[in-house]
Amino acid sequence: MTQATQRDEEPHDIGAAQQGDQQAFARLYQSHSGWIFGLCWRLAGGDRGLAEDWSQEAFIRAWNKLDQFQGDGSFAGWLRRITVNLALSDKRLKRSRVHLESLDASYEEGGYSHELAAPSPPWQGADQDLERAIAQLPERARIVLVLHSIEGYSHEEIAEATQMAVGSSKAQLHRARKLLQDWLNNE
Template sequence: MQTAAMAIDSEADDDAPLVDAAQSGDTEAFAALYRRHAGALMPMLWRLSGGDRPLAEDWLQDAFVQAWRRLDQLRDRKAFAGWLRRLAANVALADRRRGRLATVDAEVDPGAPEPPWPAADLDLERAIAALPDRARQVLVLFHLSDLGHAEIAELLGVDIGTSKAQLHRARKLIKEALQ
């Protein structure tokens, strides 16, 4: 099974000319990078938001705005996909730390969110969305962003052991929800 992170990374070599052009101020090249990567980042951000699509879309937009502003800081143009994935995760987590709450639409049942893409297993997506925030964050960052526990602990401001415990908790809760 190919994860979104692996799919993005397989395009890394193709990103290099676009990154070069964007670093030189070419907005069309950056728009092409957006089109190439936005769809792959959305599942991670949607899951981090707990199924709140407007919030995930805000984070996606904020991540690309920050990417445009910080593109000159990217030293390895082949690392763009991973750099962008980490930047997007940072945007989402920073917003959560500031205390932003999910924007629940009155017409949407917050207990049964549906992803904005064709999901192979809606029950799994709903189980992920229903996880407590910290457990969901660790699960998504570990499995969808391919981050290790040390990186996750740094991003979340917790100990490595806490990251491992939260991943274990998330897996256990999902298993219980799917039985």
């Protein structure tokens, strides 16, 4: 089945899944699970286990909340919001603000290097160098970069999702791009 055909069938599958059709939901999973896992992997900084947990939980939440999807926007956008909110809320639980600040401080002091451990994405055909560099970015810089430069979030949306100021989001993005430029140019 081509991607175009999948897109054509998607409204039907969404409706069927909303009626409890697991086969239809499985087709939706087939269409969206790849990029959802990629998004989770990047937000998790290359932590595959965490990315799997988020991906799994995101689809389970989507299944449980399917009746709330009204079709106002795209199904992919709805699924993306579920995934990002899930990942960010889990981050807030797992890592304290103090820990995040300490990571950023270590970066500011120059003691943070992407050469320490560079996980590669577990799928073929990816921009491996860029993926490894993103995975090594400081936490908040990485989240802002992924949401803004890859997923297309605005700074206002990022500020709302991450509970940081819009200026901070812009600053984190600047820092992330600067780091990536330096690392990629040195390789």
